[in-house]
Amino acid sequence: MPPSPSSQHSPSPSPSSSPSPPPSRNPYRRLFAIPGTRAFTIGNLIARLPMGMFSVSAVIMIAGTRGSYALAGAVTATGLAATAVVAPWTARLVDRHGQARIAVPATAVAALGSLALLLCVRLGAPNWTLFAAYAATATTPNTGGMSRARWAHLLEGDPVRLHTANSFEQAVDELCFMFGPVLAALLCGALFPEAGTLVAVVLLLTGVLVFSAQRSTEPPARGRTDAGAPSPLRAPGIPPLLVGFLATGAVFGSMEVVTIAFADAQGHRAAAGVVLALQAAGSCAAGLLYGVLRLGGAVERRFLLSVGAMAPLMCLPLVAATVGGGGGGGLVTLGLALLLAGMATAPTMVTGMTLLQHRTPEGRLNEGMTWAVTGLLGGIACGSALGGFVVEHASPAAGYGVPVGAAVTALLIALTTTRSASLKTRPHAT
Numbered sequence: 001m002p003p004s005p006s007s008q009h010s011p012s013p014s015p016s017s018s019p020s021p022p023p024s025r026n027p028y029r030r031l032f033a034i035p036g037t038r039a040f041t042i043g044n045l046i047a048r049l050p051m052g053m054f055s056v057s058a059v060i061m062i063a064g065t066r067g068s069y070a071l072a073g074a075v076t077a078t079g080l081a082a083t084a085v086v087a088p089w090t091a092r093l094v095d096r097h098g099q100a101r102i103a104v105p106a107t108a109v110a111a112l113g114s115l116a117l118l119l120c121v122r123l124g125a126p127n128w129t130l131f132a133a134y135a136a137t138a139t140t141p142n143t144g145g146m147s148r149a150r151w152a153h154l155l156e157g158d159p160v161r162l163h164t165a166n167s168f169e170q171a172v173d174e175l176c177f178m179f180g181p182v183l184a185a186l187l188c189g190a191l192f193p194e195a196g197t198l199v200a201v202v203l204l205l206t207g208v209l210v211f212s213a214q215r216s217t218e219p220p221a222r223g224r225t226d227a228g229a230p231s232p233l234r235a236p237g238i239p240p241l242l243v244g245f246l247a248t249g250a251v252f253g254s255m256e257v258v259t260i261a262f263a264d265a266q267g268h269r270a271a272a273g274v275v276l277a278l279q280a281a282g283s284c285a286a287g288l289l290y291g292v293l294r295l296g297g298a299v300e301r302r303f304l305l306s307v308g309a310m311a312p313l314m315c316l317p318l319v320a321a322t323v324g325g326g327g328g329g330g331l332v333t334l335g336l337a338l339l340l341a342g343m344a345t346a347p348t349m350v351t352g353m354t355l356l357q358h359r360t361p362e363g364r365l366n367e368g369m370t371w372a373v374t375g376l377l378g379g380i381a382c383g384s385a386l387g388g389f390v391v392e393h394a395s396p397a398a399g400y401g402v403p404v405g406a407a408v409t410a411l412l413i414a415l416t417t418t419r420s421a422s423l424k425t426r427p428h429a430t
Helices: 025-029 039-053 056-068 069-097 099-122 127-139 145-156 159-191 197-213 239-264 267-290 299-313 315-323 327-342 345-359 363-395 401-420
Strands: none
Touching: 025 159, 025 267, 039 056, 039 069, 039 127, 039 145, 039 159, 039 197, 039 267, 056 099, 056 127, 056 159, 056 197, 069 099, 069 127, 069 239, 069 363, 099 345, 127 239, 145 159, 145 197, 145 363, 159 197, 159 267, 159 299, 159 345, 197 327, 239 267, 239 299, 239 315, 239 327, 239 363, 267 327, 267 345, 299 315, 299 345, 299 401, 315 327, 315 401, 345 363, 363 401
């Protein structure tokens, strides 16, 4: 049984009193010289990889057994909607009672939901049971948010290293969503349709248990002492930032659907995953490089510059799809365009998450970052739907106008809100 919040953190040194890591030219080496950071990062990596596996595994499993991609898409969309509703409440409990106390049981419930889905598909249960089972996976904790919360706790008062940590976390996100779907498709195709879900459940449970066992780096549970703190949704500067995350999510969602449709139209649908992986690779590389840079100026200005770079770079896939050649040559050109376009998304997400950390009320960090993920998920769903509509009623090439429009929308939101943003920030935001 986990110790109470009061006894859990009393022997732990505060971030300000923790010993400084030895000097190093490599900022990532300095980052992981902090005691306990390697252990919780390994656990979080194991837990985060399945995030890119579950939906792909569910689609393959349901479509292969029931013969309906429409049913598979509806089931996964239901899980996405349920997650958008449940995740902020789970994160609030994490802030109040501690990561280990909430993450482990919440993960167990989500794992049971995935296993229930597997059994319902395998045993030929009615369709409604698939929706109910997959909705239960909405209790999956925001593992990336919990990891970022640990870094914010450990590096409070050290914005330079916190910038490096946020960049690293964004690169990890891109890696997981680059390799997760590939691993899921490989397992489902090489073994059996349920293999992807089974492996994802094992990885998720193992990773969360390893992550939660690292108690020395866990942020202190706030209990009910933060009851007077405003909700992140009412904190100054956060609502427009969440709308910006919604628009950024639409970039990701529409790009995925449109790229699959474009590759299919070129007669190379199987290559869509490789082409999309190039976008994730570009974002991952940019995230790691961004973490090494020592950029001056306010984070609001860096966020505006990042979003300002994302909008024109998203025009590259549109140009490549419109003027590029057909067949494999067109996909090569598109892949290079996506590689370059992806390099703007990581800095946008890194600076956006940093702003969110600064503006979130004390003791509500997990909840605030989970609202950001909720905004991203909502944007992904909207972008997927709009991208599919444009592809069906116009053309795959025209569909690349959707991520351009979403990126421009994100830029307009940033332009109109960053000037008056951050009226009240957390102490380490200066």
